[in-house]
Amino acid sequence: xxxxxxxxxxxxxxxxxxxxxxxxxxxxxxxxxxxxxxxxxxxxxxxxxxxxxxxxxxxxxxxxxxxxxxxxxxxxxxxxxxxxxxxxxxxxxxxxxxxxxxxxxxxxxxxxxxxxxxxxxxxxxxxxxxxxxxxxxxxxxxxxxxxxxxxxxxxxxxxxxxxxxxxxxxxxxxxxxxxxxxxxxxxxxxxxxxxxxxxxxxxxxxxxxxxxxxxxxxxxxxxxxxxxxxxxxxxxxxxxxxxxxxxxxxxxxxxxxxxxxxxxxxxxxxxxxxxxxxxxxxxxxxxxxxxxxxxxxxxxxxxxxxxxxxxxxxxxxxxxxxxxxxxxxxxxxxxxxxxxxxxxxxxxxxxxxxxxxxxxxxxxxxxxxxxxxxxxxxxxxxxxxxxxxxxxxxxxxxxxxxxxxxxxxxxxxxxxxxxxxxxxxxxxxxxxxxxxxxxxxxxxxxxxxxxxxxxxxxxxxxxxxxxxxxxxxxxxxxxxxxxxxxxxxxxxxxxxxxxxxxxxxxxxxxxxxxxxxxxxxxxxxxxxxxxxxxxxxxxxxxxxxxxxxxxxxxxxxxxxxxxxxxxxx
Numbered sequence: 132x133x134x135x136x137x138x139x140x141x142x143x144x145x146x147x148x149x150x151x152x153x154x155x156x157x158x159x160x161x162x163x164x165x166x167x168x169x170x171x172x173x174x175x176x177x178x179x180x181x182x183x184x185x186x187x188x189x190x191x192x193x194x195x196x197x198x199x200x201x202x203x204x205x206x207x208x209x210x211x212x213x214x215x216x217x218x219x220x221x222x223x224x225x226x227x228x229x230x231x232x233x234x235x236x237x238x239x240x241x242x243x244x245x246x247x248x249x250x251x252x253x254x255x256x257x258x259x260x261x262x263x264x265x266x267x268x269x270x271x272x273x274x275x276x277x278x279x280x281x282x283x284x285x286x287x288x289x290x291x292x293x294x295x296x297x298x299x300x301x302x303x304x305x306x307x308x309x310x311x312x313x314x315x316x317x318x319x320x321x322x323x324x325x326x327x328x329x330x331x332x333x334x335x336x337x338x339x340x341x342x343x344x345x346x347x348x349x350x351x352x353x354x355x356x357x358x359x360x361x362x363x364x365x366x367x368x369x370x371x372x373x374x375x376x377x378x379x380x381x382x383x384x385x386x387x388x389x390x391x392x393x394x395x396x397x398x399x400x401x402x403x404x405x406x407x408x409x410x411x412x413x414x415x416x417x418x419x420x421x422x423x424x425x426x427x428x429x430x431x432x433x434x435x436x437x438x439x440x441x442x443x444x445x446x447x448x449x450x451x452x453x454x455x456x457x458x459x460x461x462x463x464x465x466x467x468x469x470x471x472x473x474x475x476x477x478x479x480x481x482x483x484x485x486x487x488x489x490x491x492x493x494x495x496x497x498x499x500x501x502x503x504x505x506x507x508x509x510x511x512x513x514x515x516x517x518x519x520x521x522x523x524x525x526x527x528x529x530x531x532x533x534x535x536x537x538x539x540x541x542x543x544x545x546x547x548x549x550x551x552x553x554x555x556x557x558x559x560x561x562x563x564x565x566x567x568x569x570x571x572x573x574x575x576x577x578x579x580x581x582x583x584x585x586x587x588x589x590x591x592x593x594x595x596x597x598x599x600x601x602x603x604x605x606x607x608x609x610x611x612x613x614x615x616x617x618x619x620x621x622x623x624x625x626x627x628x629x630x631x632x633x634x635x636x637x638x639x640x641x642x643x644x645x646x647x648x649x650x651x652x653x654x655x656x657x658x659x660x661x662x663x664x665x666x667x668x669x670x671x672x673x674x675x676x677x678x679x680x681x682x683x684x685x686x687x688x689x690x691x692x693x694x695x696x697x698x699x700x
Contacts, residue, residue, distance in 0.1 A: 141169055143187040144179060154178050161685070163437070174592060175686045177621065181262050181592075189260050197235055199223065199265040208232075209273050211252050220244040223261070223269045230254055235261040235269075264593060264628055271330065317368045320361065321376075325403070326396055327358075328420055332636065334461075335420065338373070340366050340413035352588045352637050353461065370407070370414050377405040385409055391488070399423075404488060421490050428466070428473045428491075436681065439643040439673050443580065446645070447471055452579035453542040455529075457554045463586050463639055464551040465490055468525055471549055472496060475523055484525035485512035501527070509534045517541055526550040532567045539569055542577040555698070556675060557581040557644035558664035565658050574658075575651040584641040585675055585696040587688050590621055591629035598622035600690050608690065609700055610680050618684035622691070638687060640679040640697060644672050664700075674700045 144150035150173070158172045173179045182198075189196040208224050211232060217223065222244065225233045232254040236244065239258030248256045324347070328336050333349035340363070347360045361369070374381045377390030390405040402421040407414045435443060446454050454471070456464045469491060476482060476495050487501035487509070497519070499512050510533040513526055517537070529535045529552045542548040554563045560581045564574050600620045610618065623633020644650075644667045653663060668674065673681075677700065679693035 140184060140187045143191055149179055149183050177686055185260055185262055194239055195259045197259045197261050199235060199261050199269050216251060218270055221266050223266055231257055233257045233259060235259050235266060237263045237266055317372050321372050325394055329401055329422055333420055336418040338369060338416040342412055352634055353586060366413060370416055373405060373416055384414060423491060428470050430470045430474045433467060433470060434638045435641050436673055442643050442645050446580035447474060449579055451542060451545045451547055453548045453577045454579060455560055455581045456551045457560055457583045458585060462584050468549050472525060480522040481520060482523045483516045483519055483521045485509055485516060486527035510537060513537045521546060523547045535564060535567045535569050539573050539577045557583040557642050558660040558667060561654055561658040561663060562660055571654050571658060575654040578646050581644045582641055583675060584639045586637045586639055587679060587692045587696045588634035589636040589638045590623060590688055591633055591635045593628045594624040594626035595621040596624045608694060609676055611677050615684050620683055620690055621686045622689045640675050642673055642675045642678060676700050
């Protein structure tokens, strides 16, 4: 926890002249609309800086604030606190004077952390406060000095470098294997690639063969970035290594294969989903990184405005009916459904899912993996699930009439059904289901809510800069001036923290369509998307574009990013 992101500091900011009463009132109004912390809202709007908040926190609690950027820490000091403990408590040892160790922390009032550090080091701990980004940078710099991929690639000059493919366990401890100096270069390269992808918050790793070279790319925040690639002669060894740890057939090169494996690194488990595909110059391999640490499994943190969030919660509290989440591949639909399931997951209800594939495992939820080879399809799985006395059912995707028909009828017979479907916006979902031959009267009766979403990149809070957006551009973008008369916008700049991209992480733009009685009557006579959308907007639905532009006006993302991922209303 960041101790200085505490709303108790608001009065201190006003008292120090860093915040005016008007700015405080404006932030409070925004908080009433979209929730969250006042401090986070003020940071997003660039009204105050993280360093100013940290200074107020330090004064209030009689602590010393430190800036870690320029501090040099001796290796023997760093060794006093084990890496796992330092990462867990976000604590960096700075220096020792006799029997006292000075430690920089994001939450120096955490007495449990202080007691543990004192017990581990056998020293008296003097805590000081530092920014979370500075501490994270120091932890990564000093505790993760594994070989760089480029250094390993430099040693991989011939196929003679390839030795045994390495362990075949489904779960690998990368932290231990990283220190294995006797490991083959190809094994070490894969280990470093995996940890590098996790550190950079990559969602996918692409290994691609071409005529004279190979390409390795990471997808970070939805955008592809190239990384150092080894000689082409090593490619088959790399593919074989990935197949071995994924328990795939290393002798099969003609057919696509799917697998998965898990690694343990930095004290947590990370799953990887593997897909191979034969191409002209060899097998392309894509690894999907499934890291819960960067996934928000909480409905309250899905970036919805307050009105849409309330509507979503009402639909989740309904005893039966259907909730659909729509959007293109990679728009976060599954994450949203998992967040919903986490909210509903209690010992009092029986939750069963059928997915392709099961991306994250959750305690208390029965998850079924689709397997077409044995005819366990969505429809077959869903039919069996309904004989398991479920209260809540999640279907990974509605792809055909059979699945749609069973899901709709389940929603009409006392079950709460959550699923996804591929459409451009919420209103188009009704026409899509009719195209699947589902009767309009069944759709009108079963569906309670449809949420459409897109993922946009979040501006780096360290380097974002205020920009001017002309009235003409805002008018063409359909900016909601009725909600914010004088918006302030920011754009990307680039710094070391965000790797010069100007963005760190992603956020969801979500439109939530509640199926009211008026919309149900319209569905019975006309399922055309434009008419349904107009009626939904009149009833208070926040469209994707409108949702994104409001987030841009709050300084969380840029107008360009909103226009890139959303269409006009």
